[in-house]
Amino acid sequence: LGKSLAATIAASVIFILVVSFGEIIPKTLGRRYSYRLAMAFYPFVNFFRILFAPIVFLVGLLVRLVEPLWKRKQEPDQVTEDELVEMVDTIEKEGLIDEKQGDLLRSAIQFADTDAFEVMTPRVDILFFNIEDDIFELLNNPETFTYSRIPVYEETVDNIIGILPTKYLYPYLISKKRFDIHDLLIDPLFVPHGKTISSIMKIFKETHQHIAIVIDEYGGTEGIVTLEDIIEEIVGEIWDENDEVEEPLVTISPDVYLVDGSMHIDDFFDYFECDYEKDSDYATVGGWCQDQLGRFGVVGDQFEFHRLRITVTTADEFTIEKIKVEVLSQIEEDE
Template structure:
């Protein structure tokens, strides 16, 4: 701006119409050199050699100019800011970009990073990935005697228990243990079935962030998970959802059931029913590493069945990518335990 202003003043004083080359040399080369010498180089040299004296010399003029030009400066800054907000394109950060940003942070905030990763991935997790499968659900049949019901409640330690008729596919409702407390001294003829509350059904494909909002709106803590044919696949609780953010939540009533044991850094022993989502967290691999083969599988045992197409035999070895799965325990119905060996890979993805 100063160069342009100096060129304008020079053209007003001196006419270079007949000597355009001389005008170019004078206006661009000579004026630029003078401005750099007296406006950039000389002040820096003086300020370096005599900083205190130079500061005293220029402090008052600079302070005066700042006060004089403050109104104009404020107008220019505010107008520029408004124009920038109005016309500047908004850049939306994708979840993948945010996840990558978390991966390159320092290792000093491991726990905080896990929580942030849980928040980032929260909207991508479906109910079927974290639900408790029906085979592991503690439920009671509607014709159970009151004495037997009390035993089940005490042994399970749960505060909410599904009630079904004939089979789990015939879920009739949820029994809240707190509703039983006023009638705990009743005899075996007590009709506890009158205390059953209506169940809340959710599809297995629902995202857990949407389900969390529904739990908050309806003020409930448990839902029955159904498939596309209406079959009951299991249950999901508010605790299951929150654990995806903050990690495992344990209380005094929880049994210390280990779904895996770590042999060393590259070898593990997993229960077949462990969720693939939890498996990936334990072995520190990407959540989508099995997307090309998992199909509808949500557990490690289900993944093995997808790979083999049949129930494997004991000690059978199944290889996939950089994992070696060895069947440790199996029966005619399901895979119970699996040994997992992780094969180290190079940066290009090839096995070492």
């Protein structure tokens, strides 16, 4: 008991001395006499600074020489895109964010890796104007003013010579006066097939343009990508009064769906929660189906992929317009 009491007293005394002389008194004096103490100790501090300056310089030089070697060996501590998407999936499942917020975050994460051909409007769906045609045919076409900009070509759509903002046509729609369409054209902006939409966004910002012509590997016109296309890739579809709202996926019955061929392939596999490796330049469900078939699809074509049975229900000569998707049960899949 005596030794225990002595140890307790000693520890208490040491604690009081350390706190008093190591914390309370120095800090109290420092706050009260800060200026006078600083002036009093400055000569001593400056003396040791000069005395140890060569040593500090040599140590700093040695660190700068060794640091690049150490950094080169050090593994980069980076988070991959897949890991970020998994984090978003996890916090969404835990209820910290809702589905729409999760979709927005996933779109923002994948934004930098999305190429122009994945979001563009293909050439078969574009309204072009031939510079040799009568301009009043364009003015009298009711479809003309559903677009804000129309690509203008000479001889062939692979030779785009300008972009016509349709707002410039309104005065002539009323006056019916003849005019030179060349005066209304703005210079076209061209981007390659595989350019990322984040890069295109920067170009739009620098050039103040809102539309770019996507060029394929052979130099032909593959489609157009607009500022709206890029924004929709992040926030989802933006509908205006001229758009025909058609759902790309419709539920027919439990585990049976009708899917539009133009539905984006990533959205398709996200919906059915299927993993796939994308090794071709298709961006739509129709393109993926043709890739699986190895040819142009015809009505009645059928194949299975993982737990999905795909049947072509609507097709023309070159495109698959609609498919029926049946989600197979485990028993059917085993058979």
